[in-house]
Amino acid sequence: MSQPRICRLYGLDVESPYDIGPPSSATEPNVVVTVADECVDQSLEVAGDELAVDPLEPSRFVTLAVGDGQLLHRIHSVADVAIDVRAGRITVHPAVGGRHELIPLLAGAQILAVYLTALGHLVLHASAVEIDGRAVGLVGDSGSGKSTLAAMSCTAGARMVSDDVVRVMTCDDGVMAWSGPRALRLRPTSRALASVEIAEVTADERHLFAPDPTSSDVLALDRLVLPRLVVENGVLWRRRLSGERALFALLRYLRIGGWTDPVTAAEHFGRCAELVERVPVFVLEVPWGVDRPRLGRQVFELLRESADVDEISRPVLD
Amino acid sequence: MSASPVVIKLLPSVSWKEVDGRVVALNLTTSTYLTANLTGTLLWPLLVDGTTSAALVARLVDEYGISDEVAAADVDAFVGALRSAELLADPA
Numbered sequence: 128m129s130q131p132r133i134c135r136l137y138g139l140d141v142e143s144p145y146d147i148g149p150p151s152s153a154t155e156p157n158v159v160v161t162v163a164d165e166c167v168d169q170s171l172e173v174a175g176d177e178l179a180v181d182p183l184e185p186s187r188f189v190t191l192a193v194g195d196g197q198l199l200h201r202i203h204s205v206a207d208v209a210i211d212v213r214a215g216r217i218t219v220h221p222a223v224g225g226r227h228e229l230i231p232l233l234a235g236a237q238i239l240a241v242y243l244t245a246l247g248h249l250v251l252h253a254s255a256v257e258i259d260g261r262a263v264g265l266v267g268d269s270g271s272g273k274s275t276l277a278a279m280s281c282t283a284g285a286r287m288v289s290d291d292v293v294r295v296m297t298c299d300d301g302v303m304a305w306s307g308p309r310a311l312r313l314r315p316t317s318r319a320l321a322s323v324e325i326a327e328v329t330a331d332e333r334h335l336f337a338p339d340p341t342s343s344d345v346l347a348l349d350r351l352v353l354p355r356l357v358v359e360n361g362v363l364w365r366r367r368l369s370g371e372r373a374l375f376a377l378l379r380y381l382r383i384g385g386w387t388d389p390v391t392a393a394e395h396f397g398r399c400a401e402l403v404e405r406v407p408v409f410v411l412e413v414p415w416g417v418d419r420p421r422l423g424r425q426v427f428e429l430l431r432e433s434a435d436v437d438e439i440s441r442p443v444l445d
Numbered sequence: 446m447s448a449s450p451v452v453i454k455l456l457p458s459v460s461w462k463e464v465d466g467r468v469v470a471l472n473l474t475t476s477t478y479l480t481a482n483l484t485g486t487l488l489w490p491l492l493v494d495g496t497t498s499a500a501l502v503a504r505l506v507d508e509y510g511i512s513d514e515v516a517a518a519d520v521d522a523f524v525g526a527l528r529s530a531e532l533l534a535d536p537a
Binding site: 369370371374375378387389392393396397400401403404 | 458460462464465467469471473474476478480
């Protein structure tokens with residue numbers, strides 16, 4: 128750990144001991160992340176009302192309300208995270224015998240996503256790139272291809288906005304997406320690795336790629352795209368989802384899902400419904416399995432194609 | 446003395462939005478979602494405030510010009526689906 132510094136992520140000025148994002152120009156943070164010296168024994172139960180459980184893998188994390196405006200986000204085998212929502216204070220208690228090397232990664236993504244969600248913001252499991260001055264969100268679960276498609280489109284001219292977490296905000300002027308971590312963490316199997324220069328390997332064994340970043344703190348969100356990697360069929364296919372299907376899809380891809388708390392569930396439902404009314408949502412099927420050197424350029428072109436076209440099918444060029 | 450008509454009303458724990466002209470509802474207690482078709486969407490505002498089967502039938506007859514019998518069968522099916530999805534309050 129180094130001296131605390133203030134980074135700018137998701138519209139927040141975050142002071143933390145980790146290098147989790149680009150430097151902020153703020154002199155005072157609005158969120159402070161600290162790491163406790165003493166480790167916590169996670170075999171001990173914590174008293175509190177359960178708010179959320181990881182919907183995909185319940186053993187991975189749980190979020191509890193432990194007092195007025197106080198949350199405890201337990202990431203099993205890594206850390207207990209105490210969040211004082213009103214004060215903007217986040218204290219990480221490493222778990223005894225846990226994978227502490229993951230804490231910096233989680234601090235810049237999952238932990239801030241919990242904090243933002245607790246504040247009532249909509250936070251999607253997504254990466255985002257800037258194309259023609261607007262943000263395109265690539266939404267999906269881990270392994271769905273969102274970082275890979277972001278990397279491919281960045282090699283063709285897009286700029287990186289945020290990896291793995293996208294905070295979305297609706298306002299009178301439209302829908303905005305805040306920038307976040309500008310480096311992409313690619314799986315070793317990602318085909319995008321063939322055409323990018325890797326900066327380092329991360330604690331979770333991903334390959335770090337730092338494409339050209341956006342210079343904007345917040346951008347208008349032009350569209351959302353759900354990548355689908357399909358066995359090679361030689362065709363790129365983009366189709367727009369109906370509002371109802373788009374709503375159901377987005378509710379599956381909240382960065383912190385599994386909220387059983389009715390108030391938060393109703394907030395997510397309302398915000399996602401408002402989002403699909405204002406922003407088109409597409410599925411993009413991308414052939415996978417055979418090297419196509421021009422695929423990145425074609426993906427980029429399809430991501431920027433007019434949102435007024437409901438369906439486009441295009442052969443992949445060799 | 447005739448019995449009061451049964452009141453049909455959504456539970457307060459049901460959150461809903463109209464998306465692309467159709468109602469999408471979320472039962473916050475069970476975390477289940479439901480999408481209404483165009484007929485269900487037409488009837489939905491009545492269910493929010495609380496209504497009766499007769500009023501729902503009348504709304505369909507008025508909108509589509511169908512017979513009372515056909516409308517009543519549609520209403521029964523729709524209300525039955527809502528009850529199965531646990532979206533309705535217990536009859537008053």
